[in-house]
Amino acid sequence: MKKVDNKKPIFFFAGICLIALYLIYVTLSVTYAGIDVKKTEDDQWKITAVDQIGWAEKRKVEPDDIVLEVNHQPPEFYSSIKKYGVIGKLDQLKVLRDGEVLEYKVQEPLNYNTLLYHTVIPFLVFTVLFVLSVYIYYKKNNEKLSLYLIALLLAVGLGYLSAGASARTDYIGRFMNGFSLLCVPVLFLHFYYQYFARYNIKLIQGRLLLFLYIINLTTVLLDTISMFVFIGGVYSIIRNLQLMLFSLEMLLGLFLLLYYYFRFRKTIHKPIFQNTIFSIIISFFPFIFLTVLPSTIFGVELLPPSVTAAFLIFLPIFFFYLVMTNRIFDIDFINSRLRYYSLVSLLLTTIIVGLFVFFVNLTWIQWARLMIIIYVSMVVFFYLEEKLNLRPLLFRDKFNFQMSIDRFAKDLSKIVKREELDLRLVEEIRDVLPVNSVSLLTYRKKDGFVKLENGDYEFPIQLIKSFLHYKQAELKTSDSFFVDQGICYVISERQESIRLLWIDQKINYTPFNQDEQRWLKTLSHYTSMVYENFLLIEGVTEELKQSMHQQQDTPAWMLRLLFNLSEKERSRLASDLHDSALQEQLVWYRKIDEFIEDKSFPVHYTPHLEQIREGLLGVVQQIRETCTLLRPPFLKETGVVEALTYLIHRHQGREQFEITFTSSHFTANLGDDQSLTIYRIVQELINNASKHSKASKVTLDLKSEGELVILNYEDDGVGFQNDPANQSSKSMGLAGIKQRVNSMQGSMEMFSSGDGVEIAILLRADLRMKNFFEVM
Numbered sequence: 001m002k003k004v005d006n007k008k009p010i011f012f013f014a015g016i017c018l019i020a021l022y023l024i025y026v027t028l029s030v031t032y033a034g035i036d037v038k039k040t041e042d043d044q045w046k047i048t049a050v051d052q053i054g055w056a057e058k059r060k061v062e063p064d065d066i067v068l069e070v071n072h073q074p075p076e077f078y079s080s081i082k083k084y085g086v087i088g089k090l091d092q093l094k095v096l097r098d099g100e101v102l103e104y105k106v107q108e109p110l111n112y113n114t115l116l117y118h119t120v121i122p123f124l125v126f127t128v129l130f131v132l133s134v135y136i137y138y139k140k141n142n143e144k145l146s147l148y149l150i151a152l153l154l155a156v157g158l159g160y161l162s163a164g165a166s167a168r169t170d171y172i173g174r175f176m177n178g179f180s181l182l183c184v185p186v187l188f189l190h191f192y193y194q195y196f197a198r199y200n201i202k203l204i205q206g207r208l209l210l211f212l213y214i215i216n217l218t219t220v221l222l223d224t225i226s227m228f229v230f231i232g233g234v235y236s237i238i239r240n241l242q243l244m245l246f247s248l249e250m251l252l253g254l255f256l257l258l259y260y261y262f263r264f265r266k267t268i269h270k271p272i273f274q275n276t277i278f279s280i281i282i283s284f285f286p287f288i289f290l291t292v293l294p295s296t297i298f299g300v301e302l303l304p305p306s307v308t309a310a311f312l313i314f315l316p317i318f319f320f321y322l323v324m325t326n327r328i329f330d331i332d333f334i335n336s337r338l339r340y341y342s343l344v345s346l347l348l349t350t351i352i353v354g355l356f357v358f359f360v361n362l363t364w365i366q367w368a369r370l371m372i373i374i375y376v377s378m379v380v381f382f383y384l385e386e387k388l389n390l391r392p393l394l395f396r397d398k399f400n401f402q403m404s405i406d407r408f409a410k411d412l413s414k415i416v417k418r419e420e421l422d423l424r425l426v427e428e429i430r431d432v433l434p435v436n437s438v439s440l441l442t443y444r445k446k447d448g449f450v451k452l453e454n455g456d457y458e459f460p461i462q463l464i465k466s467f468l469h470y471k472q473a474e475l476k477t478s479d480s481f482f483v484d485q486g487i488c489y490v491i492s493e494r495q496e497s498i499r500l501l502w503i504d505q506k507i508n509y510t511p512f513n514q515d516e517q518r519w520l521k522t523l524s525h526y527t528s529m530v531y532e533n534f535l536l537i538e539g540v541t542e543e544l545k546q547s548m549h550q551q552q553d554t555p556a557w558m559l560r561l562l563f564n565l566s567e568k569e570r571s572r573l574a575s576d577l578h579d580s581a582l583q584e585q586l587v588w589y590r591k592i593d594e595f596i597e598d599k600s601f602p603v604h605y606t607p608h609l610e611q612i613r614e615g616l617l618g619v620v621q622q623i624r625e626t627c628t629l630l631r632p633p634f635l636k637e638t639g640v641v642e643a644l645t646y647l648i649h650r651h652q653g654r655e656q657f658e659i660t661f662t663s664s665h666f667t668a669n670l671g672d673d674q675s676l677t678i679y680r681i682v683q684e685l686i687n688n689a690s691k692h693s694k695a696s697k698v699t700l701d702l703k704s705e706g707e708l709v710i711l712n713y714e715d716d717g718v719g720f721q722n723d724p725a726n727q728s729s730k731s732m733g734l735a736g737i738k739q740r741v742n743s744m745q746g747s748m749e750m751f752s753s754g755d756g757v758e759i760a761i762l763l764r765a766d767l768r769m770k771n772f773f774e775v776m
Contacts, residue, residue: 020123022165023164023172023176026165026170027114032055033087033088034056034057035050035054035061045067046067047067050062050063052113055106055114058113062097065095067095068101070087083226091105117307118164119164122161125156129157129316136149146323152188153319158180174227178224181246186213188315189252189253192276212249215245216249260273272322290308290372291305302368337383338383349374405526408523417534419454421534422440422454435503435504436507437504438455438456438501438503439459440491441499442497445495463484477493477528478525487517489521491528492531492532499531570630575631577627581623585616586620589617589620632679635672640679641702644700645661655686655689662700665704666702666703666709668704674709674765678709678711680740681761685700687733689717693715699715708764712760713758714758715757720757737761746763748760
């Protein structure tokens with residue numbers, strides 16, 4: 001863990017803990033009455049609302065009761081009634097109902113509901129957010145973004161925890177609740193302002209952000225003043241202003257995210273906007289649709305705000321995950337799963353509640369709450385069941401199909417023959433499933449002949465032949481069909497035959513269940529892939545045998561494979577020479593140079609050292625020359641024309657003949673293999689001219705015409721006779737050139753007289769060769 005020398009964070013977090021402890025103390029020691037009152041026209045204080053989780057609901061205090069006394073004093077002199085229109089700290093209450101005076105005394109300040117919703121749940125939420133804040137600070141305290149996230153986490157935690165103390169009209173609780181409430185939206189905006197600044201996206205103007213800070217802090221200041229300076233009706237105005245600012249600023253954040261989502265939906269930034277919008281919906285949907293809207297429209301809350309407000313924790317936790325891991329959720333996958341689970345859960349909830357109707361008599365609000373609880377529980381259960389994979393932990397399968405697939409896949413890497421593959425497949429099925437027989441069959445399409453390749457002899461040959469006779473055109477690899485209580489899988493489908501896996505019925509006569517069928521299909525699919533590779537290798541081998549037997553030219557793909565192997569070996573050798581031998585020579589060259597420069601070294605050794613130094617310099621140049629020949633410099637980076645220009649310039653300085661190279665009509669875009677082929681051909685042509693032509697002038701012209709690349713060579717040398725076999729070394733050079741041309745499926749024409757040689761080479765510029773092998 002990173003050690004922090006500064007003690008200020010310790011005092012800061014300690015102060016937050018002290019505030020939290022004070023707020024908890026208030027909720028435990030002060031009775032929450034849960035009574036809203038309003039002054040009537042005849043100067044009486046009438047109860048307008050009773051909170052269902054408060055003390056008044058438990059003692060059957062009802063709306064429309066007239067308050068006569070609060071804590072043994074008239075209601076008009078009670079401070080919380082005058083300022084806030086609620087009854088705060090309560091010890092005694094006297095009310096008038098239907099002409100009867102009722103007096104209540106608080107015996108215990110707590111009840112189960114207030115303990116749960118005002119203390120336990122808020123404390124748990126605050127604890128989680130506080131621990132996350134401390135963790136972030138000690139892991140990433142050098143990042144400005146992390147500090148904004150810590151402030152947001154603590155604002156949400158304190159805002160939730162202070163709600164209970166605020167409801168009891170405690171001054172510190174009221175201040176912390178209002179302050180935290182207005183900090184959350186502006187810190188939310190500021191966090192994303194900093195986050196998207198990394199990607200040069202300006203989510204919101206800095207001046208607007210500063211303006212929001214000023215407005216919110218001014219509102220908090222007015223709220224604080226109103227606690228101590230009573231002005232009739234001001235508090236309700238300020239409280240409504242706080243709620244309005246909170247709502248508008250959160251809507252502003254959502255609007256900005258939606259705007260930039262549509263703006264960047266085709267870029268790499270789309271997922272982060274998706275995740276944020278999703279987290280906002282999850283955080284605020286329960287509070288808005290299960291508490292606020294039902295309360296506004298029907299005058300009743302489906303779920304208490306203390307419960308739905310707990311969902312707000314999802315938003316800061318998402319930010320925590322984003323900052324600490326620098327990753328986001330796979331929102332498309334989550335959405336697809338949630339849609340499916342939501343639909344299934346809705347159907348099951350409807351069925352369950354429909355059954356309850358016949359046995360239980362509830363009010364409509366109780367039915368709504370029951371449906372919400374069942375529905376949400378099912379969605380969460382289905383999601384966690386898949387996420388945690390609970391089924392194998394709770395109920396172990398008799399046959400572990402996943403282990404079987406892993407074992408079979410591992411063994412496939414060791415199999416080199418088709419017969420071994422057949423035997424291994426049959427053994428695996430016999431080991432796992434209790435079946436009567438397993439057979440691997442080949443069905444010949446031409447005459448309907450069925451041949452047993454491996455396994456048991458007991459299989460329904462006539463039924464299989466009859467089915468394939470009519471359905472063979474519709475079958476594809478890995479398809480399955482049922483025949484005579486058993487099941488058949490298509491392993492491979494060729495032009496002349498079909499490879500089949502037949503599994504007879506199980507010994508206990510039960511049908512194949514879905515898990516068993518999925519397992520068999522997976523084994524068949526794996527076998528099919530390996531089988532197809534075997535067929536491909538066999539086809540390649542057969543083609544080579546026929547080529548050698550009929551003394552035909554080597555296939556183009558084989559030539560290309562061999563040249564690729566050769567080039568990779570050349571490249572490896574060039575790297576080894578450059579990194580080892582060349583560097584060693586340079587080290588010794590510098591050491592000898594130091595001896596020569598050393599004045600204390602005997603002078604009579606200097607000529608010998610200079611001679612050795614010149615020899616080393618020659619070796620260095622020769623190694624560099626060899627590396628250049630083995631690996632064309634900058635061919636991929638600059639293109640074939642620049643590489644050929646460099647090659648010809650290097651040869652020009654040491655050859656006895658003049659070399660002219662033109663490429664003004666070359667515009668083709670060649671692949672790496674084609675460029676290297678042309679480079680090697682020109683290299684070999686120049687070497688041949690140097691060794692055999694005795695020419696005074698060599699001309700090379702590279703051009704492209706449509707889809708063709710044309711290389712023309714001409715020299716004024718001695719040429720060669722019509723039978724090139726008489727000149728073996730020269731013939732070997734030309735044969736190598738021809739093989740390179742054939743490897744790219746090109747053509748080569750040669751003409752020679754006593755006055756020189758002309759060679760024309762044609763290649764296709766748009767050729768894309770099929771890779772039969774990946775050469776490593």
